[in-house]
Amino acid sequence: MALRLYDTLTRQVRDFEPRVAGQASVYLCGLTVQSGPHIGHLRSGVNYDVLRRWLVHSGYAVTFVRNITDIDDKILAKSLEQGRPFWSIAYENEVKLSGSYRALNVAPPTYEPRATQCIPEMQVLITELIERGHAYAAKDGSGDVYFSVSSYPDYGALSNQRPDEMLAAPDGPERAKKDPRDFALWKGVKPTEPQDAYWPSPWGRGRPGWHIECSAMTFRFLGPEFDIHGGGTDLVFPHHENEMTQSRAAGHDFAAFWLHNGMVDLGGEKMAKSVGNVIDVAAVQERGIRPVELRYYMLAPHYRARIEFSWGALDEAATAYQRIEGFVQRASEVGEVEPSVVCAEFEEAMNDDLNTSAALAAIHEVVREGNTALAAGEVKTAVGAARSVRAMLGLLGLDPQDPAFTTGGDQGMRETVDALVSLALQQRTSARERKDWAAADAVRDQLKQAGVAVEDTPQGPRWTIGADRNGG
Structure with a gap:
């Protein structure tokens, strides 16, 4: 079954056919780095990381570009507020963003350009639009340049809006525009903005x-043309609408597919810095949730669905992931569980517009069958199931044995924790050997209070972090 994707522009599910055979080009609108990232921002990084992994699995050589917006109204406002250079604020938050992506096992893109790297290309594109009659320099001496919305008959196609029903674009004074809906391509010097933010x-x-x-x-x-353009649904209008309009008006085919992931809501509103209802990776970790469990939480719904964030739902997702992780660990104790092949149900789900919800359901079914085989002593069947589970988890960036989760990242202290827990378990074993049951139980209870669950197995005691979070 070929990969099928829901295209925002055509509003239908279409077979993915790359412009160049065997290759796939993807552009993801990255973040504006006026402050650190929250989990609503990071969802797009996780979702399109899965798209990239699945395209590679499907046999494509993928060029993946994810940009950084490091010059923008919001960053300049922060610069004035904090009395710091705009580029200093942007870089500080870019570093935080990269750290959050690493924690969530989001692979680095092929290229990650900053907007300030491409000022010459922007000026060339603006010049082309002026020459084609789609843009104009303001007559008020401001140095502003605007795109003429009325010059492009298909304006509104992506967002499915009628231009005559649109409000004025808020990115420039109406006195300088021929039409209030015209949007800014270039903004002239303003005395109220940092003076090092101009070219x-x-x-x-x-x-x-x-x-x-x-x-x-x-x-x-x-x-001038590529396969897939991605971003959050909050970018459909005006950002992606204007982006597509100006690109096609300049004579470029631009993106063949438009994909948009749903938002993360908190308290009924989109999680946003401007609202102040934000939760970041550090806050999640402080609650005892590992980044791999947060990634699972983000992938449990379909990428186009909205997520109404709650700590209870996040705890449930963590518990669900631990069931999978526990099975892989138990199977690895009786055989080699190197990743093998994915099951047909998983393949079908992923080819159906990246339906990670159905894909995870397929993984849980294989886990159920594997646990049944383990209980029956059918080692070969159980190990085979675990190998398939690891292969599927790897394509979702969730493999518990991925070095991203076992060395550095969210478990950078793993070796230290391993040594300390092993020492405690040795003390528990010694207490059991001398039949000091009270001491043995005390060690187990202390580990439990520290978030370490201990299970006695024929192969010896097994421990996991956070597995008993909900008391069961």
């Missing part, structure tokens, strides 16, 4: 508008 241009010193940045970066790193 020379044919229209005077200034800086790029938000939308032109992504178009220029795609052209530089993927060319």
Whole structure:
């Protein structure tokens, strides 16, 4: 079964056919780094990391570009508020973002350009739009350049809106525009903004508008046409609408598929820095949830579904992941569980618009069968199931034996913890050998209070972190 994807532009599920045989090009709108990332931001990174993994599994050589917006109104506002250079704020938060991605086992992209790297490409694109009659320099001497919405008949196609029902674009004064809906491509110098945030241009010193940045970066790193453009549903309008409009108006085919992941809500509102209802990876870890369990939580729904965040749901997801992890661990004690092949149900689910919800259900079914085989002493069957489970988890970035989770990252202290728990278990074993049951139980209870669950097996005591979080 070929990979099928729901395309936002055509509003239908289509077979994925790359523009170049055997190759797949993907562009993901990355983050504006005015502050550190929260889990709502990170969901897109996780979802499109899975897309990339599945495209590679499907035999494609993938070029994956995920940008960094490091010049923008919000960053400049932070610069003035904090009295720091805008680039200092942007870089600090870019480092935090990279750390969060590593913790969640999101692989680095092929290229990760910053907007400020592509100022020349932006100016070339703006010049092309002016020459084609789709853009104009403001007559008020501001140095602003705007895209003329009325010059492009298909404006509104991506977001399924009628231009005559749209509000004015809020990114520039209406007095400088021919039409209130026209959006900024270039913004001239303003005395109220940091003076190191400007570049020379044919229209005077200034800086790029938000939308032109992504178009220029795609052209530089993927060319005038590519396969898949991704991002959150909050970007459909105006960002992606304007991005597609200006790119096609310049004569470029641009993206063949548009994919959008759902938002993460908290308290009925989209998780957002501006609202203040944000939760980051550190806050999740403080609650005893590992990043791998957070990744599982993000992948449990379909990527297009909204997530209403709650700690209870996150705990449930962690428990569900631990069931899978526990099976892989038990099977590895009786045989080699190197990843093998995925089951047909998993393959079908992933090819059906990356249905990770159904894919995880398929994994749990194989785990159930594997546990039954272990209980019956059918070692070969159980090990075979675990090998398949590891293969499927690997494609979702959830393999518990992935070095991302076993060395560094969220378990960088694993060796130290291993040594300390092993020492405690040796003391428990010694107490049991001398039949000091009270001492043995005390060690087990102390480990439990520390979040370490101990299970006695024929192969000796087995321990896991956080497995008894909910008291069962």
